[in-house]
Each structure stands twice: as C-alpha cells, then as structure tokens.
Amino acid sequence: MKAIRGSLLASGLIASNAVHATTPKYCPTGADNVCFRFGIPQSSADSGSGNIYFQIRAPSTYSWVALGTGDQMKGANIFVMYQDGSGNLTLSPRLGTGHSEPKEDTSSSAAKLGLLAGSGVVNGVMTANVVCPNCESWNGGSLSLTDTASKWIAAWKSGSSLATTSKSASISQHDDHDQFQLDLTQATVSSDSNPFLEADTEDPGSGSGGGSTGGGGGGSDDPGVVAGPGNPFAPGVGRTRRNAALVAHSVIMTATFAALYPLGAMLMPLTGSWIAHAIWQTVAFVMMWVGFGIGMRVAQDRNMLFNNTHTKLGTAVVFLLLIQPVLGVMHHKYFLKYRERGVVSYAHIWWGRILLTTAIVNGGLGLKLSNANNSAVVAYSIIAAVCFGIYAIVKSWAVVRRGRQQGPHLRKSDNFTHQQRYPVGRQPYRPRNRV
Numbered sequence: 328m329k330a331i332r333g334s335l336l337a338s339g340l341i342a343s344n345a346v347h348a349t350t351p352k353y354c355p356t357g358a359d360n361v362c363f364r365f366g367i368p369q370s371s372a373d374s375g376s377g378n379i380y381f382q383i384r385a386p387s388t389y390s391w392v393a394l395g396t397g398d399q400m401k402g403a404n405i406f407v408m409y410q411d412g413s414g415n416l417t418l419s420p421r422l423g424t425g426h427s428e429p430k431e432d433t434s435s436s437a438a439k440l441g442l443l444a445g446s447g448v449v450n451g452v453m454t455a456n457v458v459c460p461n462c463e464s465w466n467g468g469s470l471s472l473t474d475t476a477s478k479w480i481a482a483w484k485s486g487s488s489l490a491t492t493s494k495s496a497s498i499s500q501h502d503d504h505d506q507f508q509l510d511l512t513q514a515t516v517s518s519d520s521n522p523f524l525e526a527d528t529e530d531p532g533s534g535s536g537g538g539s540t541g542g543g544g545g546g547s548d549d550p551g552v553v554a555g556p557g558n559p560f561a562p563g564v565g566r567t568r569r570n571a572a573l574v575a576h577s578v579i580m581t582a583t584f585a586a587l588y589p590l591g592a593m594l595m596p597l598t599g600s601w602i603a604h605a606i607w608q609t610v611a612f613v614m615m616w617v618g619f620g621i622g623m624r625v626a627q628d629r630n631m632l633f634n635n636t637h638t639k640l641g642t643a644v645v646f647l648l649l650i651q652p653v654l655g656v657m658h659h660k661y662f663l664k665y666r667e668r669g670v671v672s673y674a675h676i677w678w679g680r681i682l683l684t685t686a687i688v689n690g691g692l693g694l695k696l697s698n699a700n701n702s703a704v705v706a707y708s709i710i711a712a713v714c715f716g717i718y719a720i721v722k723s724w725a726v727v728r729r730g731r732q733q734g735p736h737l738r739k740s741d742n743f744t745h746q747q748r749y750p751v752g753r754q755p756y757r758p759r760n761r762v
C-alpha cells in the first residue's frame with residue numbers, strides 16, 4: 328500500500344501531497360507578533376511517524392508562549408517555551424488536564440523536544456526552532472502527520488523572563504489563547520532537517536501582526552510566508568468555545584431585543600393597555616440583565632471584558648436602558664394629565680427604538696466576536712429582520728388606524744380644574760389605543 332502510494336506520489340498523481348518550499352506560518356490575532364511555523368518531512372508523513380519541526384517565535388516581552396496539539400487544554404500535548412536565563416530557551420513538554428496549569432509530562436511518552444540551530448533570544452525576539460521525534464502520539468491523544476485538519480491550541484503570557492532551565496517551572500495563566508487547524512499536507516518539507524534556517528531572515532518585529540483570525544484563516548495578509556496554493560490554516564472548531572453560558576447569553580439577548588422588547592412596544596398600539604405594556608417590558612428588562620450578567624461572566628472567563636466593541640457597546644446599551652422605565656413612568660404621568668404625547672413621550676419612544684436597534688447590531692458584533700459560522704449569522708439576521716418587519720407593520724397599521732379614529736385632543740392650554748375631569752368647552756374624550 329505504502330509502495331503504491333509512494334509511486335503515485337513520485338509520479339505526481341497525489342497533488343495535495345506536493346512538497347512546499349516554505350513552511351506555513353500562523354500568527355494568532357490576539358497576540359503581539361507571536362508566530363508559529365510548521366514543517367513535516369515527507370519521510371515522516373509517508374511513514375506516519377518520525378520527526379516533525381515547528382517554530383515558536385515571540386518578542387521577549389512574553390514570559391511564556393505555548394503551542395499544543397489537541398482542540399482544548401484537556402488532553403492536549405503542550406509545548407511551552409520560555410527563556411533559560413542565558414540567551415537561549417527552555418522547552419517544556421506538558422500535558423493539559425483542563426483549565427489549570429499544565430504540568431510537565433514526565434512519562435515515557437513525553438514529547439522529546441529538541442532545540443535546533445537558529446534558536447535563541449536575539450534583539451528582543453525569542454525563537455525556538457524545535458524538532459519533535461515522537462509527537463504523533465502522547466499520553467491521551469495522537470496526531471496524524473497527514474491530517475488535513477490537524478487541531479492545535481496556543482497560549483501566551485506577557486511578563487518578565489522566567490530565566491530557568493527547569494522544565495517544570497511554574498507558569499501563570501495565559502493572557503489569551505487560540506485554537507486553529509492546520510492542513511499538514513501543506514506543511515510538507517522534502518528533507519528531514521531543520522527547515523527554519525533559510526526562512527529565518529525576516530524580522531518578526533515588523534512582520535505579521537496577526538496573519539489569521541476567524542473567517543479566512545491564517546496568514547493571508549502576510550504575503551510570501553504561507554506556503555501552498557490554498558490557505559493551510561483554518562479557525563479551530565472549538566475556537567468559539569461555545570459553551571452553555573455563551574449559548575444562554577446569546578439566546579436570552581436575542582429573544583429580549585429581537586422579540587420581547589419589540590412585542591412589548593407593540594402591546595401599546597395593539598391593546599391600549601399601559602399595564603400590559605409595563606409588565607411585559609419589566610419582564611424583558613429583567614431578562615436583559617440576566618443575559619448581561621451571563622455575558623459578563625463569559626467575557627471575564629475569556630479575558631474579553633471591554634477589550635472589544637461587542638462588550639463595550641452592549642454594556643452601554645443595557646445601562647442606557649436603565650432610563651427607559653423612568654421615561655415610561657414620566658410619560659404615563661404626563662399622559663394622564665394632558666391626554667397627549669409630550670417631549671417626554673417622544674423621548675421614551677425614541678430612546679427605546681435607538682437602543683433596541685443598537686442592541687440588534689451589537690448582536691451581530693457578538694457573533695463576529697465568537698467567530699460564529701455563517702449559518703448562525705444568517706439565522707440571526709433572519710430573526711432580526713422578521714421581528715423588525717412585524718414591528719414596522721404593526722406600528723404603521725396603528726398609525727393609520729389612530730389617524731382614522733382620532734377624537735379631539737386635550738391641549739396644555741385647555742382649562743383644567745381639579746373638579747373637572749374634562750376642560751371647559753370640550754367634549755369628554757376616551758383615548759383609544761394610544762398612550
């Protein structure tokens with residue numbers, strides 16, 4: 328079988344296994360000039376085991392930088408790099424156990440990470456050119472060297488140098504982390520030797536800046552670095568880390584802003600009952616704070632609090648909406664007195680409309696932030712558009728109907744007395760469906 332495959336390869340029939348001249352590079356967006364490169368010798372790919380090469384490169388302002396095979400911390404084969412205190416680097420093979428500090432893997436299957444030529448701390452840049460002869464399997468997982476969607480994780484922590492040669496040095500929790508996929512068949516190198524020597528000339532201080540994010544994947548805005556005809560990187564499947572809390576946050580917020588609040592607004596023209604309107608909107612208001620609280624937790628967990636538009640704008644919206652019930656009560660009092668809309672009424676109406684619209688847009692930013700896939704974005708847009716459409720139809724129908732049914736309105740200039748419910752010289756009037 329291998330022989331057949333080998334001859335197919337030799338005759339160029341398996342195009343995807345073509346050997347690439349440069350090693351694909353990936354720079355997570357969340358980090359500052361942290362980049363990884365990969366090289367899989369053809370011989371290792373063919374036999375399914377053997378040396379693989381990778382490079383970890385970062386400014387020395389980072390205390391540690393790690394790469395790992397796996398799609399989450401738990402069960403991952405993690406390779407942590409930090410300064411050794413004498414101008415070179417320490418590589419520490421660790422096993423991920425969950426959301427806690429990964430400890431050195433001291434088992435016999437621990438990754439035998441070797442530091443190669445070209446490594447060191449030079450001009451404020453840490454470079455580790457690494458060979459791993461046994462990274463295809465570890466205690467708890469395996470990596471196929473021909474996987475077109477191999478799963479990787481990365482994490483980094485800025486801070487002072489650990490300056491130790493100890494592989495078991497204690498590291499503090501990452502500032503941020505990333506997950507991505509790499510098509511290993513696009514990282515093939517022809518010879519089983521350090522592939523990073525020639526490619527090493529470019530200055531990482533000025534380069535990259537973040538080749539890859541969600542959407543398109545890695546390195547695309549970093550010309551000349553990514554090998555192969557297609558993009559070998561894709562966002563990790565688990566990159567959104569869509570857990571129960573995040574789902575709860577998005578469902579509650581979408582339901583509140585796209586359905587509950589607009590429905591509550593429609594209750595006014597539909598039923599004319601301010602009590603129904605007030606109760607309904609109070610429920611929506613409480614839901615909103617629940618969704619906000621969950622969102623805060625998720626953001627805090629993920630170091631995403633107020634470092635992005637979604638969390639900033641969302642917080643602004645919920646706090647600005649605190650004024651809404653106050654405006655509602657003021658409008659209600661005004662209306663009871665004058666039986667018509669005043670400035671405060673329009674403030675109540677338009678404050679609500681503007682903030683709800685902002686919130687709907689912010690939901691889209693949230694989907695972007697969590698790297699949601701296209702179907703989620705489409706579903707969200709449809710829900711938002713349908714709710715918006717229903718709201719617009721009900722409102723314009725109410726306006727038309729009100730125009731037809733409108734009786735005489737009371738004016739501020741009308742003569743009110745405490746004794747009289749209706750002003751002198753004007754007919755009693757029961758307002759219909761309008762508050």
Ligand code: HEM
Pocket residue numbers: 393394395398399400401405406407425426427428429480481482498499500501504505506565568628629630
């Ligand atoms: C001191 C060590 C570490 C601590 C205390 C720690 C703690 C945590 C915590 C609390 C989370 C959950 C927050 C979230 O969902 O974002 C998390 C997630 C994550 N961490 Fe770490 N971490 C450590 C080191 C590392 C290292 C060295 C890596 C990898 C190279 C890493 C990669 C990840 C990844 C990929 C996730 C998200 C995926 C998942 O659900 O597991 N972490 N970590």
Ligand SMILES: *[C@@H]1O[C@H](CO)[C@@H](O)[C@H](O)[C@H]1NC(C)=O
Pocket residue numbers: 414415416442443444445446447448
């Ligand atoms: C770091 O160590 C590697 C492996 O021993 C070596 O090849 C490299 O030259 C060293 N770098 C420096 C700057 O000493």
Ligand SMILES: *[C@@H]1O[C@H](CO)[C@@H](O)[C@H](O)[C@H]1NC(C)=O
Pocket residue numbers: 742743744751
């Ligand atoms: C308002 O009505 C009261 C009693 O009907 C009357 O005495 C008073 O003159 C009126 N005031 C004005 C400004 O019309």
